[in-house]
Amino acid sequence: MRCDVLLIGGGHAHITALRWLKKHPCPHKKFKLVNPRAYAVYSGMVPGFVAGHFDRSEVEVDLNRLCVEAGVDIVYDSIVDFDPVVKTATGETGASYSFTQTSIDVGIMSAPASIADRKGYLTVKPMSHFVEAWQQDSGNLSEGVALIGGGLGGVELALAVRHKMNACGLPTSNPLAIVDRSEILSSSSPSLRRALCERLSEASVTIIENTQVRAHENGCLMLDSGQFLTAQLVLWTAGARAPGWLEKSGLETSGGFPVVNSCLQSISHPDIFISGDVASLQKGHIPKAGVYAVRQGPILMQNLIAKLSGAPLQDYDPQKDYLKLVSLGARSAIAEKWGHTIQLPGLWGLKTLIDRSFVQD
Ligand SMILES: Cc1cc2nc3c(=O)[nH]c(=O)nc-3n(C[C@H](O)[C@H](O)[C@H](O)COP(=O)(O)OP(=O)(O)OC[C@H]3O[C@@H](n4cnc5c(N)ncnc54)[C@H](O)[C@@H]3O)c2cc1C
Known part of the structure; x- marks a missing residue:
């Protein structure tokens, strides 16, 4: 069955988009999230996970619970083919998902494709x-x-x-x-x-x-x-690479990444929205950092809903800089903003507090 909005990928932008929807329910529209698993990894805590400070369960957002609370169906699948004209996405399970509008937040892949699956x-x-x-x-x-x-x-x-x-x-x-x-x-x-x-x-x-x-x-x-x-x-x-299925989908791209306008809408296919690291903003480069994706989410969801009814869309205006809290291996961190770096004993505690509140929200 065709859904009104198909959300592809449980990335940082879709997490905050779903949190916005939870607070502003839209019961007459059918939303569906497709993600390979019921959980999404929160990148800010991954170095702490590698160091051994956190268990895996502490660094993952529960997408299943979030979808239930937001009134969104969730399907565990990974999209492998995408047609923005016919408006269908195909999962590796063989299932086909048709949509009126879609939003893609699937992140990027590091390493060249030739390296990706090599042993070692x-x-x-x-x-x-x-x-x-x-x-x-x-x-x-x-x-x-x-x-x-x-x-x-x-x-x-x-x-x-x-x-x-x-x-x-x-x-x-x-x-x-x-x-x-x-x-x-x-x-x-x-x-x-x-x-x-x-x-x-x-x-x-x-x-x-x-x-x-x-x-x-x-x-x-x-x-x-x-x-x-x-x-x-x-x-x-x-x-940083976009997934192959997205690159060859026919969406207009720059360097392999689909180009979006300031409403996070594909410049070639206006019913397709793209956010997070995989999107290339037409009006200028922004760093591939989770904080940008997180701020995109609420605007993205409001634009998806507005577009369904033909209402005007909002612009996403990226912040000029952001507070970087960088972990240092042991339970310590340093902070930087606007070129100023500070090292204080309480920064690890502050970082952990911010990170945990994002994961558990
Ligand atoms: C070690 C490390 C630490 C970092 N720390 C920070 C930090 O402290 N602060 C910060 O701002 N940024 C940080 N970043 C950058 C941050 O990881 C990214 O900017 C952020 O993850 C981008 O989020 P996203 O929304 O693009 O998608 P992602 O978070 O990458 O999520 C993509 C989601 O889509 C799903 N998906 C992928 N492919 C498919 C498919 N085909 N079908 C369906 N679902 C799919 C994935 O399973 C995943 O759930 C860090 C990066 C690294 C490498």
Whole structure:
């Protein structure tokens, strides 16, 4: 049966969209969420999960409960094909979902497609796969770990891995490296970069810049620079790709990501809305960070409802900067906004409080 609004993916934007709907019920319209699982991973707590501070259940939002409370049907499936003209999406279960309007919030994938399923590599995005794989693969860290990509997420993960290694009784000399094809933390402010580089040095994380991975064999990572690293496990945080089915769907894209106007509506297919990391905003680049997706959600839901009745849509206006609370491996964090970085003892507590209230809301 055709639904009025098909929500594809339980990403950060759809979580806050569903929370808005819960508070502003729309009983005469039929909404359906398609997501592979009943839970969605909250990225801000993943470094803490890797470090061993949180269980998996503490870092996941219960989509099932949220959908029940918002009056939305939920189906566990993964979309593999999408036709924006006929207005159907097909799941890997073979089920077909037809819709009047749809909203896509499926996140991105790290690592090139050629790497994605290779043994020895663990791609950090999609995060639900990563969290599951980490539970299975993190038992033996004694043969070295390398992280590909030195953005904020990669640095937080490296510090978390070192904390986990220490907690497992491994010496600080146990190999741990970040490899970046340019400079690490190149999008961060100088003060944050300085503070985090100090932490990486204290944690004996080797930083290798301006080179790329050539191959990974028998626990050895070979780089284009000619260097070799001991790394049984390689965590791939670098890179961002849209899912293949979305890229080939016929929606207008930029760099593979569907382009949306300021109402989060596809510029080529106005009944299709896209949000979160996978959307490319026509009016300018915004960072791929959960805080942007979270703020998009309520506007997205109001626009989906308004569009059904032909009412005017609202503009999403991204914030210029946001408070970054960056975890440092142990139960500590630093904060940065507008280029100013502060380190205070209570920041980990504040971060945990904010993160937990998002997950449990
Ligand atoms: C280690 C790390 C730490 C981070 N920490 C922060 C932080 O502290 N603050 C911050 O702002 N950002 C942080 N980020 C960035 C953040 O992860 C992303 O910006 C955020 O997850 C984007 O959310 P989203 O809404 O695009 O979708 P996602 O959160 O990526 O969720 C996508 C959802 O869609 C589902 N899905 C995927 N494919 C399909 C399909 N084919 N069919 C149906 N469902 C599908 C997935 O299962 C998932 O539930 C971090 C990133 C990393 C790597």
